[in-house]
Amino acid sequence: MNEIKHHLTDALLMGYSAGTLPEGFNLVVATHISMCDECRARMYEFDTVGGAVMDAEAPANVSDESLAATLEMIAADQDAGHEDIAPRPARTGLFPSPLQDYVGGDLDAVKWRKVGGGVRQALLKTDASASVRLLHIPAGTAVPDHGHRGTELTLVLQGAFKDEEDRFGAGDIEVATEELDHQPVAEDGLDCICLAATDAPLRFNSWIPRIAQPFLRI
Template sequence: MSVINHHVPDALLAAYAAGNLPHAFAVVVASHVSMCPQCRAGLQAHQVVGGVLLEETETVAVSAGMKDDILSLLDAPYTPEPVYERSGVYPGPVMQALKGRAPRWKTLGMGVRQDILSEDRHGSVRLLYIPPGQAVPDHGHNGMELTLVLQGSFSDETGRFGVGDLEIADEELEHTPVADPGEACICLAATDARLRFNAMLPRLLQPIFRI
């Protein structure tokens, strides 16, 4: 595993520990944490703090009816979700989003491909495959974008991002990510709003590519 230089900010780790992140962002954070001992330790610290706060929170009485309803759920049939292990360059959380299958790549042109893992009104998360030397069209953001490198690396106006690195982009960043020479760059990317492309052709194709 290469050295990870770009980590999950503490505020995002805290939100993930509290279960307050949208699904798309949670998949990316979980994937990074599975690859990064430093952020895994940070997450565990937040979970410990959360447990202490729960223990110190004043209890509130519930009605007998609510208690009976909750206890009845314990008798309901329960089928646990399968636990997915890492497969190749894809961490366990990505394999869970893929439901154990291989990516189903769809071409975006110029050798770039994507597989949309999930999409709802809160955002989307997708895998991106970018050939060496290929650039993603110059774009800005209407919200936040998290990009985690799973294979290869890319560079943009903010620096270089290798395996395990997480780039966080917001409305202020406009960039042109370019896959570095060597092996193809595979990224896990989550957004909570459509990208803001500067060139006409990407803007025309945006509704089709759903990015």
């Protein structure tokens, strides 16, 4: 794998460690951590700090029914499809283990849908707090230029793309906020496959993508 140059922010790692991120962001973060030794080590540091803070807190009084109620809540969350997304470095195939769990396999298990210009996407099922999709962008192809109404996390799984900010190769993650307008272009060579999560609709700068946006759920 190429050297990873673009990493997660401290805020994202702290949110993942504390369990406060949307489910879709959790999936992207866990997938990146599975690919990135540096971010995995930083995440464990935040876990350690969080554990120390909890140890320093005064014990709280709880009722005898608390354990049973907690187990019921965990079971209900699992039944609703909300999984504990843990980074696991070991993998076979293109997708790291957290992503394989959501896809139900590797690349050959993905149900792609054409979105125009040769680009394909596959929406992954998560809660409504953020939408998550796999993107397959043919080599040399540009996606429509756009801005952001919230935060978009884009993790490269295969190939690479360039935009107004930098070049992003396999394992790199781009954290795009409302300040960024860009037009990612997949590099020549391998087709670019990305995992992307957004907590708000994109802001397209041309009218054709804006018309298609409600149907593509981007």
